[in-house]
Amino acid sequence: MNASRAEFIAVGSELLDPWHADTNGAYLSRRLGERGIGVGFRTVVGDTREDLKGVFRVALERSDLIIATGGLGPTIDDLTREAVAELLDLPLILDERIARSIEERFRRLALPMPPQNRRQAMVPRGAEVLPNRLGTAPGLWLGSGRATIVLLPGVPDEMRQIVEDSVLPRLPATGERFAYRVIKIAGLTESDVDRRLDPVARDAGAVAWTILAAPGQVEIHLRERVRGAETPAGIDRVDGAIVAILGAHVFARDQETMEEVVGRFLVNRGDSLSAAESLTGGGIAERITSVPGASRYFRGAVVAYSDDVKKDLLGVRKETLEIQGAVSAETAAEMARGARRAFGTTWAVSATGYAGPEGGGPDRPPGTIFLGLAGPEMETTRGLTLPGSRQTVRTRAARTALDMLRRAVLGVGG
């Protein structure tokens, strides 16, 4: 078989319901990618014979390897086998071995076999049967001209077992795999990053390049097809070119998060950290403490959601709150200073602002925020007006505060 391009089809009307999230697709993308097979399309389709046939017909026109999950159960809603057999013009025949194994399975569970379970023993002629150790529906492997169709049960455990035991070993050894890398960037908007990296993107060659923005963070996702154990030379080259342009805006790679990077720096220096939060309501501390071992450097935080708390626990001056206001650079500075003093830490970060939907009058729309940082012989603040929802503003503020800290600890400035 040839498998330069794969396609994933998830079958099941319930998968089109609002609350469903498919996890089979991500698993298959990873396992196929590690064997050098890219997934070009993912489709979700309901349990309707004509829709199913249509989806498989389209897939046969554009993909070499088609993996479908679901619709192999015993009920009349389960139509994947029938649809594929009709489309390929193959008769469905009873596979005695499957029938016996289903009967055996029910016997072991001391249950009578419902007659409709015999449906699961019907296979399109010529299909190879892929045993299911965890359930009744086996997988099926069908060649059709230049393409291969693999039908699997939708239950994630059963699907994975069949993929590991029977599908991956049947895939051709391409001697190739996809190498992946994620480059994480702080302190720049998506359009900034895009503009500055345009020459690198144009020169990326065989390295696939995707730019992805989350609040307060931009990611470049790189993918390269490499031979066996080869290092991904193209990715390494692109990575170097990105760092040459963006410098310290690049804060991490792959799974590593901003809070892990900050934690690593603090541990290396033997520094400690605290936080004073109003706007972010504990989100900065929550991020910092999501890292195992954060207690080595993080002492704590005060979430100050009223002026009294800012005064009493953080020592923000009454005059500052009255004249500059709770949402001001001066309040952010005094909050950071107060946390640093109260917790006795090397560093302290602070955040105050209007997350929305309410703002603070015409001069202070929702999204108006001030961040503070206090450290050894230094203090700095930053004022920003951030677009987006309450949640976006809070997330972006927390990430930006951690990035201010990272830059200060790293000594690269704002």
Place this chain on the structure above:
Amino acid sequence: MNASRAEFIAVGSELLDPWHADTNGAYLSRRLGERGIGVGFRTVVGDTREDLKGVFRVALERSDLIIATGGLGPTIDDLTREAVAELLDLPLILDERIARSIEERFRRLALPMPPQNRRQAMVPRGAEVLPNRLGTAPGLWLGSGRATIVLLPGVPDEMRQIVEDSVLPRLPATGERFAYRVIKIAGLTESDVDRRLDPVARDAGAVAWTILAAPGQVEIHLRERVRGAETPAGIDRVDGAIVAILGAHVFARDQETMEEVVGRFLVNRGDSLSAAESLTGGGIAERITSVPGASRYFRGAVVAYSDDVKKDLLGVRKETLEIQGAVSAETAAEMARGARRAFGTTWAVSATGYAGPEGGGPDRPPGTIFLGLAGPEMETTRGLTLPGSRQTVRTRAARTALDMLRRAVLGVGG
């Protein structure tokens, strides 16, 4: 327009990578379902012009309403506009109004507009522009023969705003709709809920029933097809049967969260709240303050990530920390008491424990947690050993602490 059948297309190569999950599809299924429009297909496709054109060509053959998200950004990877224009044989023309609004947007943020952002002002001739209040890429509405194509940005906030403001009002009235309801349950495991509700599920009739579990929360998702303004009688009946069995374990319906429910109770009573967190590291406060207007009842929190902070800011006694340990019922009680005193609030919640991967020796494995609650003439603590990852333990602890508070405020006991 006719819209008996919709199709959703998610555009973005990164969505085919192992690490991504689409959330836009679920939202769209729900909002369209509420108008009686069923989604027949969901497709994920990469940023490749030919693949995109192919997917839209197939969609035009089988669906009346095609909604696509993503690929409308300013970069050369963003090809949705181009692919659709080519497929429909329409020229792309510069929309001056969009160009001006993008420039205006950058001006407000005091940023120079990168030249490539003008790409976002190019629209296929005849397309209606759907304003984007939260970002630069507007939505586009295109009629093509019997089908309608709607192009939306992939950023969830922006996509939702455009759907609510501009897409839903343009959809035809079908006279039928899917009614949905989510019943949210706290304090029980998924198998508990499944076992206790088995008779209700068997008797659900035409109401589609799905059970879904998240850390510290179980949800029952119900769906029923009804005419126009008809109330969903089947859902109401099932809802009543669930509450009759589970009582106060049912804490909310639909979009409402635990923190919103708690906030509503506190506002109604004129009560105030504070928190003392070690284990959850700010996660309880972060949840509480995610609710707009939380400053009406929430005063603040102390995140106490060291023994000194527990002593100095919360007044936990040295002897308690030395004899009972920082992870103990007594420490949880003193933390809650200390926060209630320090913040002068009606209620205070606390959490201490080992989130993992490290524990506190053989008697205190990772997942050992203690929660505290202090209120008017009452104090209570709860000890639990929770399975799961660091993140799961922290999430479940925060949710359980809020549920303890809810039950106390409601007067229904633990």
